[in-house]
Amino acid sequence: MASALTVLLLGCWLARHSGVWGGREYHKPTIWVSPSRVVALGGSVTIRCEGQYPGMEFVLRKPGHPNLQVQSVRDGTVAEFPIPRLSREDGGSYTCEYHSITDQSRWSYLSDPVEIIVGDPSLPRPSISLSPTGVTVPGADVTIRCQGQHQDVRFFLHKAGDLNPQQHMDPAGVGAEFLIPTVGQQHGGNYSCSYRPWSEPFVSSYVSSSVELVVAGETDLTQPGAAPAPTHPGSTGPGRSESTAPPGLTSPIITGASAAAAAVLLLLLLLMAFVCFRRTQARKGSSPRPSSPLGVLKAPAQQDPVYASVDNGKEPQTLEPDPDADGLTYAELDGQALQAKRGGLAPAPEPAQPSVYAAINVSRGAPQ
Numbered sequence: 630m631a632s633a634l635t636v637l638l639l640g641c642w643l644a645r646h647s648g649v650w651g652g653r654e655y656h657k658p659t660i661w662v663s664p665s666r667v668v669a670l671g672g673s674v675t676i677r678c679e680g681q682y683p684g685m686e687f688v689l690r691k692p693g694h695p696n697l698q699v700q701s702v703r704d705g706t707v708a709e710f711p712i713p714r715l716s717r718e719d720g721g722s723y724t725c726e727y728h729s730i731t732d733q734s735r736w737s738y739l740s741d742p743v744e745i746i747v748g749d750p751s752l753p754r755p756s757i758s759l760s761p762t763g764v765t766v767p768g769a770d771v772t773i774r775c776q777g778q779h780q781d782v783r784f785f786l787h788k789a790g791d792l793n794p795q796q797h798m799d800p801a802g803v804g805a806e807f808l809i810p811t812v813g814q815q816h817g818g819n820y821s822c823s824y825r826p827w828s829e830p831f832v833s834s835y836v837s838s839s840v841e842l843v844v845a846g847e848t849d850l851t852q853p854g855a856a857p858a859p860t861h862p863g864s865t866g867p868g869r870s871e872s873t874a875p876p877g878l879t880s881p882i883i884t885g886a887s888a889a890a891a892a893v894l895l896l897l898l899l900l901m902a903f904v905c906f907r908r909t910q911a912r913k914g915s916s917p918r919p920s921s922p923l924g925v926l927k928a929p930a931q932q933d934p935v936y937a938s939v940d941n942g943k944e945p946q947t948l949e950p951d952p953d954a955d956g957l958t959y960a961e962l963d964g965q966a967l968q969a970k971r972g973g974l975a976p977a978p979e980p981a982q983p984s985v986y987a988a989i990n991v992s993r994g995a996p997q
Contacts, residue, residue: 655737656681660725667746667833668715674745676710678725680737685727690739692722701730712745720747720831744831752834753778757822759840766845771812775822775837776804782824787836789819799827809842817844 659679668674678687680702687708689698700708708727712719722744728736755777765771775784784805785794798805809816819839825832 657738660740
C-alpha cells in the first residue's frame, strides 16, 4: 500500500513538471525589454514575448499586480506590450506565457523573468574610487569604494560591457567597499556603481563616473605616451580585425596576382616593340630631302651640270665644272630676254653678245 502511494505521488509530480498536468504542453516563450531594461523616469519601453506558434494569446504577468495584460496574435509569434510613459510603479519583474486561442486549456510554460529598472534623476549620483591607484600587479587585492548620500540603500557595482551588475552590497552607512582579491587580466576594465533604495528595489540612481582598473601586462591606450599593443604579422593594429581570407588561400592569391601583373607587363613591352618597328619601317620607306643649314633650297640632285645657261630661244649649254668653283652655280642671263620681259620690244639680234654670269654659292646662301 505504501509503495503504491509512493508511485502515485511520483507520477503526479512527473506529470505536473512534464506539462501533462494543467495543460502545460508548449515550450516557454522568450521575453526581453527594448531599448533597455534600465529606463529613465518618464521614458518609454516595450516588453516583447515570443512564442513558437501562431494563433496564440499572450499574457504578461507582474508579481503583486492582479491585472493581467493580454494580447492575441493570430498571424505572428511575437506579442508587444508597450509602456509609453514609465513611472516608478512600472519598475519590477515581468514574465509571460501563452495559450491557444481556440483551446484555452493548452498553455505554455512560464518564461524566465526580466526586470525593468527605473532611473530616478532626483537621487544623487554616487562617487567611486579605486585603491590602490595606478597599474595593479597581477595577484594583488583591489578595493573599489562607492559612496552615496543616503542610508538604507543597496549598492551595485557595474563593469563596462557586462549587462548585469557584478556585485551588490547592503552597507550600514552611506558607502560600500567591493573587494577584488587576486586580481588577474580578466578583471581589467572600467567600473562604475549605482544604488537602489530598500523601499523601492526597482528604482535606481544614475551610475557614477567610471574608474579604470589597469592590470600589469596590459597596455593602457588612454595614458599619454602609451605604446600601442604589439601586433603579429598579418594583423592590422589594435582595435582592428585581421583579414577575413583563410590562411590557406593567401599564397595562391598572391601568386596569381603576380602572374597577372607579369603578363600585363609583357604585353606592354611587346606593344612598344611593335610600335618602334613600324616607325623604323616608315622612316626607311620615305626619303625626305635634306634641308640646307641656312634653309636655302638646293638644286635638284638630277642636275649634274653646275652651270645652266638661260637664254630665251637658245638651247641650254652644258659647261664643264670648274674645280675651283667651290660648289658655285652659275646662271647665264640673256639681256634681250630681260628687256622684252620688261615691256619693250626686243632690238635686233646683235652678233655675239657676251653672256653675264652670276656666281651663287648654294652651300653658303650668299652671292660671291
